[in-house]
Amino acid sequence: MPDIKIQPRQDPSAVDRILRSLPEWFGVEEAILGYTASASRQESFLAVVNDMTVGVALLTRHFKESAELTLIAVDAKYRGRGVGKTLLEAMESALIIDGCQLLQVHTVGPSFEDAAYSQTRAFYRKFGFLPVQEFERIDWDGPTLVMVKLLIQKSAR
Ligand SMILES: CC(C)(COP(=O)(O)OP(=O)(O)OC[C@H]1O[C@@H](n2cnc3c(N)ncnc32)[C@H](O)[C@@H]1OP(=O)(O)O)[C@@H](O)C(=O)NCCC(=O)NCCS
Numbered sequence: 001m002p003d004i005k006i007q008p009r010q011d012p013s014a015v016d017r018i019l020r021s022l023p024e025w026f027g028v029e030e031a032i033l034g035y036t037a038s039a040s041r042q043e044s045f046l047a048v049v050n051d052m053t054v055g056v057a058l059l060t061r062h063f064k065e066s067a068e069l070t071l072i073a074v075d076a077k078y079r080g081r082g083v084g085k086t087l088l089e090a091m092e093s094a095l096i097i098d099g100c101q102l103l104q105v106h107t108v109g110p111s112f113e114d115a116a117y118s119q120t121r122a123f124y125r126k127f128g129f130l131p132v133q134e135f136e137r138i139d140w141d142g143p144t145l146v147m148v149k150l151l152i153q154k155s156a157r
Helices: 012-020 029-038 083-097 115-126
Strands: 005-007 043-049 054-061 066-074 102-108 130-138 143-150
Touching: 005 066, 005 083, 012 029, 012 054, 012 066, 029 066, 043 083, 054 083, 066 083, 115 143
Parallel strands: 066 102
Antiparallel strands: 005 043, 043 054, 054 066, 102 143, 130 143
């Protein structure tokens, strides 16, 4: 398990590098450039291991009570080692402190068969996101699944 530090700051060039390490999810150049641009505009949390940015989560706060995880990605070499979980938990803690209660995420819907995005949906399910509705052509040319999670303050022991 690497020593993962979460930092609330932006690093668009690292985001570009991370997305290019994940061609099964981010294979379209236009999409990569769009996310990289967002990485310098949106609220950003970075996961840093040995001074290298290995994961990113971008956030948009739509209302005081609700926010959207607009991107989460972990460098291919660091997947499955707790980086995504640590990023998500840090972001959720920051939102809860600010009184935010709902977190939504958009991803590719299950009616479009794709092994990569099926893994993504499993990750979101594991962390308490529930499927709300599948929409056609809202983010891309196929189905988008909207998922939402109730943010609950963890009780102190
Ligand atoms: C999804 C992603 C952010 C998760 O980050 P990660 O660092 O790989 O995940 P973690 O190691 O923190 O896993 C945390 C938990 O989720 C589970 N999990 C991770 N990937 C999973 C998968 N593919 N299927 C099922 N469960 C999964 C792990 O089992 C782990 O559970 P544990 O804590 O009980 O062991 C990362 O794998 C990624 O970048 N994927 C490709 C890009 C992507 O899907 N982005 C979202 C696009 S909408």
